[in-house]
Amino acid sequence: MTDPTTKPILILGGTGKTGRRLAERLTAHDLPVRIGSRSGTPRFDWEVPATWGPAMQGVSAVYISYYPDIAVPGAAETVDAFARLAVQNGVTRLVLLSGRGETEAQRAEEMLKASGADWTILRCAWFSQNFSEGFFTGSLAEGEVALPIGNVGEPFVDADDIADAAFAVLTEPGHVGQLYELTGPRLLSFADAVAEIAKAAGRDIRFVRISHEEFTAAVAAHELPPEFGWLLNELFTQVLDGRNESLTDGVQRVLGRQPRDFSAYATQTAATGIWSN
Ligand SMILES: NC(=O)c1ccc[n+]([C@@H]2O[C@H](COP(=O)([O-])OP(=O)(O)OC[C@H]3O[C@@H](n4cnc5c(N)ncnc54)[C@H](OP(=O)(O)O)[C@@H]3O)[C@@H](O)[C@H]2O)c1
Numbered sequence: 001m002t003d004p005t006t007k008p009i010l011i012l013g014g015t016g017k018t019g020r021r022l023a024e025r026l027t028a029h030d031l032p033v034r035i036g037s038r039s040g041t042p043r044f045d046w047e048v049p050a051t052w053g054p055a056m057q058g059v060s061a062v063y064i065s066y067y068p069d070i071a072v073p074g075a076a077e078t079v080d081a082f083a084r085l086a087v088q089n090g091v092t093r094l095v096l097l098s099g100r101g102e103t104e105a106q107r108a109e110e111m112l113k114a115s116g117a118d119w120t121i122l123r124c125a126w127f128s129q130n131f132s133e134g135f136f137t138g139s140l141a142e143g144e145v146a147l148p149i150g151n152v153g154e155p156f157v158d159a160d161d162i163a164d165a166a167f168a169v170l171t172e173p174g175h176v177g178q179l180y181e182l183t184g185p186r187l188l189s190f191a192d193a194v195a196e197i198a199k200a201a202g203r204d205i206r207f208v209r210i211s212h213e214e215f216t217a218a219v220a221a222h223e224l225p226p227e228f229g230w231l232l233n234e235l236f237t238q239v240l241d242g243r244n245e246s247l248t249d250g251v252q253r254v255l256g257r258q259p260r261d262f263s264a265y266a267t268q269t270a271a272t273g274i275w276s277n
Helices: 017-028 049-056 075-088 103-113 137-142 159-171 190-201 212-221 226-239 250-255 262-270
Strands: 009-012 033-036 061-064 093-099 118-124 144-147 178-182 206-209
Touching: 009 017, 017 033, 017 159, 049 075, 061 075, 061 159, 075 093, 075 103, 093 103, 093 159, 103 118, 118 159, 137 144, 137 190, 144 190, 144 212, 159 178, 159 250, 178 250, 190 206, 190 262, 212 226
Parallel strands: 009 033, 009 061, 061 093, 093 118, 118 178, 144 206
Antiparallel strands: none
């Protein structure tokens, strides 16, 4: 447990999918928060290590959400350098948002454990919110999601459950040295997930399985920075090979309740109109 009553908790990625929700929860409990991002004060930028020290001065703990993705080569070394600097500065309570079945993410976890920090790891499945706050939003609006993925089940986890878990581990005792693997309660293929969204949105949205070559060509056509091209290829052609096709009890262990189902996410998100056209 940290002492967040007087010192703020630094939330890296504090305006992103999980960080924003964690900030809302802490603020709702009158606990002070410092947003760690390029728009935070002081500014925090993963690419500018000189910004790390000022951002962590006087904080009680850090929620580490790496950007762009903890699966990217070199992410582990960067998270390691950040964790060691935090420990040197007396900020030992560190909570890492990690990913499942990703070599680099698991390397980052091991480095965090060796950093001298009072660590907790939240190793998460794919977020449901990728469909509404991430890279699928545009495809869904256009009515077609095309990916090189077959009938592989993914236990999509809700960012609200991750934020609830992060809030719990940062404000309750007993979570130091724990790794929680967080998944949703049900395996869905991407085709299943798109079908649930289409039903909730009341629209015709298709899932199309394309070849790896077609996918690579589509990514290239978007002229993304090279690391994003690499990342999309890694996530969709390597990590989604069935290695993560299992449910875990992580949400139950941290929160004492079942995780939120994808259908609840789809229904609630459809009501915001984000998938309407
Ligand atoms: N999405 C998933 O399904 C999933 C699953 C498992 C694990 N993860 C892990 O979760 C982490 C976050 O992923 P996400 O998809 O949820 O992203 P996200 O948190 O929504 O990403 C956006 C956040 O990153 C900040 N940011 C962008 N560039 C930055 C920079 N150079 N320095 C510091 N902050 C920067 C943004 O704020 P500013 O624009 O203000 O800088 C914003 O707060 C990643 O490490 C990923 O590997 C994601």
